Amino acid sequence: MSVAFKSAVDDAVVDELRAIIGDDDRVLPNVSSRASRTRVPAPFPVHRWSEFMPDVAVLPVSAEEVSEVVKLANRLRIPVVPRAGGTGLSDGAVPLRGGICVDVKLMNKIHEIDLDDRTVTVGPGINMLKLNEELRPHGVFYPDDPASYPCSLVGGRIGTGGWSLLGSRFGHTRDLVISMQVVLPTGEIAEIGDGGGRKLRKSSTGLTLKQLFTGHQGTLGITTEATLELVPRPELEFAAFFAFDDYMKAHRTTGALTRSGLATLAGVVLFDEWKLRYLRRDDEAYIPQPPWVQAVVAVAMYGTRAEVEPASKVVMELGRADGGKYLGDEISEGDWASRHDRYATPLHGRTKDGQVVPMSWHCEDAALNYSVLPKVREEWHAIVERYIERYGIFDDWGMFCYTNGAYKPWADYLVEIDVGIWEQKLDDENWAGWVACKREIAEVALKHGGSITACHGATREGDAELVPTEMGSAWPVVKRIKRALDPNNIMNPGKQMLDEAYK
Amino acid sequence: MSIFRLGDQKPPEPRRVTDDVVERFAHVYEVEPEKMQTFPQQDLPAWDTHRIVAARWDHLSWMHDHFADDVLVAGLPSETMPEEEEAG
Numbered sequence: 001m002s003v004a005f006k007s008a009v010d011d012a013v014v015d016e017l018r019a020i021i022g023d024d025d026r027v028l029p030n031v032s033s034r035a036s037r038t039r040v041p042a043p044f045p046v047h048r049w050s051e052f053m054p055d056v057a058v059l060p061v062s063a064e065e066v067s068e069v070v071k072l073a074n075r076l077r078i079p080v081v082p083r084a085g086g087t088g089l090s091d092g093a094v095p096l097r098g099g100i101c102v103d104v105k106l107m108n109k110i111h112e113i114d115l116d117d118r119t120v121t122v123g124p125g126i127n128m129l130k131l132n133e134e135l136r137p138h139g140v141f142y143p144d145d146p147a148s149y150p151c152s153l154v155g156g157r158i159g160t161g162g163w164s165l166l167g168s169r170f171g172h173t174r175d176l177v178i179s180m181q182v183v184l185p186t187g188e189i190a191e192i193g194d195g196g197g198r199k200l201r202k203s204s205t206g207l208t209l210k211q212l213f214t215g216h217q218g219t220l221g222i223t224t225e226a227t228l229e230l231v232p233r234p235e236l237e238f239a240a241f242f243a244f245d246d247y248m249k250a251h252r253t254t255g256a257l258t259r260s261g262l263a264t265l266a267g268v269v270l271f272d273e274w275k276l277r278y279l280r281r282d283d284e285a286y287i288p289q290p291p292w293v294q295a296v297v298a299v300a301m302y303g304t305r306a307e308v309e310p311a312s313k314v315v316m317e318l319g320r321a322d323g324g325k326y327l328g329d330e331i332s333e334g335d336w337a338s339r340h341d342r343y344a345t346p347l348h349g350r351t352k353d354g355q356v357v358p359m360s361w362h363c364e365d366a367a368l369n370y371s372v373l374p375k376v377r378e379e380w381h382a383i384v385e386r387y388i389e390r391y392g393i394f395d396d397w398g399m400f401c402y403t404n405g406a407y408k409p410w411a412d413y414l415v416e417i418d419v420g421i422w423e424q425k426l427d428d429e430n431w432a433g434w435v436a437c438k439r440e441i442a443e444v445a446l447k448h449g450g451s452i453t454a455c456h457g458a459t460r461e462g463d464a465e466l467v468p469t470e471m472g473s474a475w476p477v478v479k480r481i482k483r484a485l486d487p488n489n490i491m492n493p494g495k496q497m498l499d500e501a502y503k
Numbered sequence: 504m505s506i507f508r509l510g511d512q513k514p515p516e517p518r519r520v521t522d523d524v525v526e527r528f529a530h531v532y533e534v535e536p537e538k539m540q541t542f543p544q545q546d547l548p549a550w551d552t553h554r555i556v557a558a559r560w561d562h563l564s565w566m567h568d569h570f571a572d573d574v575l576v577a578g579l580p581s582e583t584m585p586e587e588e589e590a591g
Contacts, residue, residue, distance in 0.1 A: 132569055145570070237571035243583045281523050287532045288520065289583055302571055311576065316577055328581030333574055338564040340570070348534075354523075355541045356534050 008078050009055035009099065017058055017100070020068040026059040026106070033057050037101045041343065042089045042460065043360040044433075045426040052094050054081060054101035054292050058474035061106050063181055063224035070222065070490075072186030073100055079493050080185075082218040084124060084156030087148040087343065089363055090456040090463065092217040096494035102222055110134055111225065117199045117444055118230040119178055124223045140230040143170035143302075146455075147342035154186025156483050157305050158223045161215020163455030165339055165402070168409035169256075169266035169302055170231055172455075174214040175406045181225035182213050185486035189224070198227050212481070218492040220485050233304035238312045239336035242324035243293040247273055248374065249323045250295035254401070255370055256318050257299055258409040262311045265304035266402045269339075271296040275398025275418075282348070285331050297324065300336055321379035349395035349420030352388065355469045359395055364438060366445035367454035368415045373401055378416050379444045387437040391430055394437075404454055414454035417441065438462030444472055459495045467496045512548035531556055 009029075016233045028034070034053045060066045069146035073080045079099030086093050091105070107123035110131065114120070115138055122131060131142055146152055156341075158180065178201055179193030192213050194454045195203020213220060241425060244250040254270045271279070273294045279286035280293070283494040299315050301308050320326065342361075349359030356383050368376055377399055384396045396419035402410035421434065439462045442452040451470060452458050468475045480502035482489075489502050517525035524532045524585065536544060539576060568572050 129569060141570075149569075234571040236573050236575050237567065240577055280521075282534075284530070284532050287524050293583055304571075312575060312577065317578075322581075325582035326577060326579055327583055329576035329578065331581070333567070333576055334560075334563050337566045340566050341562075346528040350538075351541070354538050355537045357541055 001135055008076055013072070013076065014056055016072055017056065017069065018325060018444045019292075020072065021058055021060065021065055026061070028057040028059070029055070034101070035369060037083055037086065037093075037095075037103060039094055039362075040086055040088050040091055042091070042419040043362050043423045043426065044091075045428070045431045046271065046423070047427075048431075052096065053098065054095045055098045056269050057083075057103050059103050059106045063183060064221050065225050066102060066104075067187045067189050069100060069102060070183050070185065073490050074186055074488055078490065079489050080222075080490050081492050082155070082159060082222045082315075084153035084159065085127070085148070085151055086156075087152040088160055088457065088459075089365075090211050090453065090458070090460040092459045092492075092495070093156065096492075099490075099493075101164070101396040104222070104224075105153070105212045106154075106471045108153075113138060113140075113230075114199065115140065115230075119199045119227050120230055121225060121227045122154055123225060124154055124158065125155050127151065128157075131396065132194065135230070136233065139233050141227050142176065143231055143232040144176050144228075147339065149340045154201040154228070155223050155224055158226060159216065159218050160455065160457050162404075163404065163414055165300075166302060167406050168268070168403045169407075171229075174211060176229045177210065177214060178227045178229060179210065179229065180213065180223050182221040182223055184221045185488070185491045188344075190221075193227075200473050201229075202435060204291055215457070217459050217495055219482065219495055219498055220491060222491075232304075234308075235305045236308040237300065237336075238308050238315070238353050239298065239300045239332045240312070240315055240319055241296055241298045241332045241335060242319040243289065243327050244295040244297070244322075244324055245292045246323070247295045251374055252298050253297050253319060253324055254302040256321065257297070257315065257451050258370075258403055258411075260314060260318060262301065262314060264301040264307045264311050265403075265409060266302045267298075268409060269298040270373070270401040270413075271298070272399045272401075274354055274377075274381055275400060278397045278418075281350070285335055291326075296327070296460060298332075323466075347420065349397070349422065351395075351422075352392055358424070360423040361397075362419045362421050362434075363416050363456070364419065365414060365416045365442050365454050365456050366442070366450050366452055367412055368401075368445060368448060368450035369412050370410070372448040373413060373415065374452070376415065376444055379442055383440045383444070384419055386418065387433060391433045393422040393430055394426040394434070415445075415450075429442040435462040439466070442466050457496075460474050464496055468500065512550055514547065514549050514552065528552060528556075 004061045038053045079097045081095040083093040105125040108125035109123045112121040157173045164172045181200045195205040257268045388394045399417045401413040401415045404412045404414040482498050482499040515528045520526050
């Protein structure tokens with residue numbers, strides 16, 4: 001079988017793309033346009049960027065244009081990589097085999113705001129912050145809130161199967177997309193929902209396809225329009241941070257808060273001892289905290305004043321019932337606000353001898369159950385410590401555990417270990433070291449019954465090769481679906497070991 | 504009316520806060536200069552430090568405004584640094 005395995009873009013293809021798009025300014029074969037679509041914010045060796053450039057970028061403005069581009073690529077077996085904000089942390093939008101980058105940033109229109117059936121229909125290139133600024137006069141809100149809230153786009157959130165800071169209250173991206181229009185790998189345009197109607201949240205007709213088209217990392221198609229959930233704009237936000245002298249007290253308090261039954265609970269975050277060590281060293285909010293502060297639990301709620309005000313009193317009781325101490329209004333308010341925008345933080349780390357050097361943020365995530373968090377924390381930090389000792393370019397910035405279940409915050413967590421990487425030092429040997437470290441971290445997650453990723457996607461070296469292991473007996477089903485929908489493997493080829501579907 | 508005087512823009516001498524951190528202005532922390540030998544810290548005039556701090560607070564306030572009409576806090580002093588709250 002002939003499948004797309006390397007670039008086949010030449011001048012004739014560029015001419016065909018120009019004929020489809022009809023605007024030379026939106027067909028970009030120049031080096032700077034390609035180079036700027038080569039990577040994502042996660043650290044990567046600079047000397048290897050050139051291996052991951054698309055051969056050409058296109059900026060379509062309609063589903064019909066996307067469809068024609070994909071049909072061309074399918075006919076000529078050219079890889080297609082969709083790209084929205086390019087803010088993912090796991091290379092989902094990075095072309096592994098060149099080809100055509102379909103950049104959806106110009107598909108950024110609001111097509112319809114329906115205040116009766118509570119939906120908004122948008123193009124995939126719109127950003128949540130901008131969308132919510134438009135929705136605000138109507139008293140409604142689209143509550144998808146990643147740490148990249150000011151810069152990520154709806155299409156990327158759908159492709160990645162994103163996680164939201166407010167997910168315990170309002171759901172995550174896949175819960176907030178009601179239906180979508182998708183260009184399939186063969187170029188057909190399909191309306192994908194929970195059944196028939198574009199604005200229906202629940203149906204029992206046929207197969208439920210919507211979940212299949214969220215979180216596929218661009219391997220099954222390109223979302224060209226999405227109908228999204230609207231919720232009432234919250235009247236009130238409440239955030240409270242509690243300090244603990246012992247991690248296990250913080251762990252128990254996290255459990256108690258998530259089992260509280262408070263419907264306005266949007267998220268609970270557990271900071272471990274390594275995170276506190278890092279924050280006390282390098283974060284202005286925590287530097288003056290006394291040495292006994294070893295762990296922190298943060299809670300946030302959103303809703304009407306009638307709900308949030310009384311619930312805040314329950315949170316203050318639960319947060320302090322097992323030795324927690326309130327960190328104060330300023331840190332509670334300010335630190336929570338900063339969680340919406342982690343990409344705006346300039347970063348530095350420390351070498352083994354404590355010297356400050358510029359470091360980039362590598363956030364390694366997993367999905368894990370509540371009961372295994374203490375053990376995984378010990379194993380993950382031990383792994384990172386070994387690599388710090390050996391390579392000297394990494395820094396352990398600690399772990400967060402965020403509530404991960406949509407509407408059901410009590411059992412599973414998005415768990416992250418943040419590692420600073422001195423990116424300027426990433427030669428081939430150091431990069432191989434980091435990939436090995438990532439793989440060990442992912443293997444621990446699997447060993448404890450978790451998933452290797454809760455939200456970033458398993459599309460970066462170090463994770464990707466473990467996808468078949470995690471999928472287990474479902475892996476043959478996954479391969480059959482991929483091959484059926486994408487017979488020539490043109491959609492984001494090389495990702496998540498899906499090439500195995502064609503062997 | 505404020506008058507810009509160049510001499511006023513020289514930051515005050517730092518006060519040590521921890522082994523890793525010094526402080527020149529209240530609640531504005533800097534890395535201990537001995538730990539910035541590989542990449543030395545650039546000199547900042549006082550106005551620039553104040554601008555960065557103010558911009559950060561503006562940004563956080565702006566972020567809050569996107570998510571809810573009002574922000575509720577417990578209205579209680581810090582229980583980890585009570586002496587600082589009282590002093591403030």
